[in-house]
Amino acid sequence: DAGVTQSPTHLIKTRGQQVTLRCSPKSGHDTVSWYQQALGQGPQFIFQYYEEEERQRGNFPDRFSGHQFPNYSSELNVNALLLGDSALYLCASSLTIANEKLFFGSGTQLSVL
Amino acid sequence: QKEVEQDPGPLSVPEGAIVSLNCTYSNSAFQYFMWYRQYSRKGPELLMYTYSSGNKEDGRFTAQVDKSSKYISLFIRDSQPSDSATYLCAMTVDQTGANNLFFGTGTRLTVIP
Numbered sequence: 001d002a003g004v005t006q007s008p009t010h011l012i013k014t015r016g017q018q019v020t021l022r023c024s025p026k027s028g029h030d031t032v033s034w035y036q037q038a039l040g041q042g043p044q045f046i047f048q049y050y051e052e053e054e055r056q057r058g059n060f061p062d063r064f065s066g067h068q069f070p071n072y073s074s075e076l077n078v079n080a081l082l083l084g085d086s087a088l089y090l091c092a093s094s095l096t097i098a099n100e101k102l103f104f105g106s107g108t109q110l111s112v113l
Numbered sequence: 114q115k116e117v118e119q120d121p122g123p124l125s126v127p128e129g130a131i132v133s134l135n136c137t138y139s140n141s142a143f144q145y146f147m148w149y150r151q152y153s154r155k156g157p158e159l160l161m162y163t164y165s166s167g168n169k170e171d172g173r174f175t176a177q178v179d180k181s182s183k184y185i186s187l188f189i190r191d192s193q194p195s196d197s198a199t200y201l202c203a204m205t206v207d208q209t210g211a212n213n214l215f216f217g218t219g220t221r222l223t224v225i226p
């Protein structure tokens with residue numbers, strides 16, 4: 001049973017560029033959340049997707065957007081990249097929208113130069 | 114003030130020692146409490162899950178929640194070198210915000226053989 005898979009594992013971009021990160025949830029899970037983890041910090045909630053809609057959002061600007069597809073996979077898009085966007089981006093899935101037991105992928109390490 | 118406070122360590126202990134990891138929080142509405150383990154270059158892995166106050170034991174791991182003091186703990190008995198990782202506490206208010214977890218900064222633990 002495959003767990004949460006994310007791609008790519010590493011990415012290097014320059015300021016002002018745009019980036020798209022991808023996530024496939026654990027088999028049987030229909031809810032996907034995205035988190036940003038800066039170096040030496042705990043993950044911070046970006047947003048949650050369920051039934052192809054953004055259901056909850058953390059304290060992140062509109063430059064961060066997402067999408068969920070009918071097969072429950074998800075994308076995170078970040079526009080107009082800033083140096084401060086450099087972080088590990090984690091995707092997590094759960095069995096349902098009201099389930100707090102999250103399963104995380106290994107993340108995408110984004111470096112903005 | 115951060116909603117969840119956690120001593121970042123690092124913490125080094127000899128193999129076989131009892132490890133105590135702690136978090137404090139400020140939001141009295143938190144009801145679901147979790148401990149995640151994160152190995153280097155990996156995503157967090159759910160270790161323990163507790164609802165409301167009380168203790169929960171799973172093998173060598175015991176989680177304690179004291180809502181009156183807004184304090185949670187994770188104890189690891191007979192620590193092993195394989196327990197070397199960063200331990201993150203996390204919590205959320207209720208199932209409507211189930212995926213919106215608030216994390217501590219993580220405590221880095223090294224178990225020395």
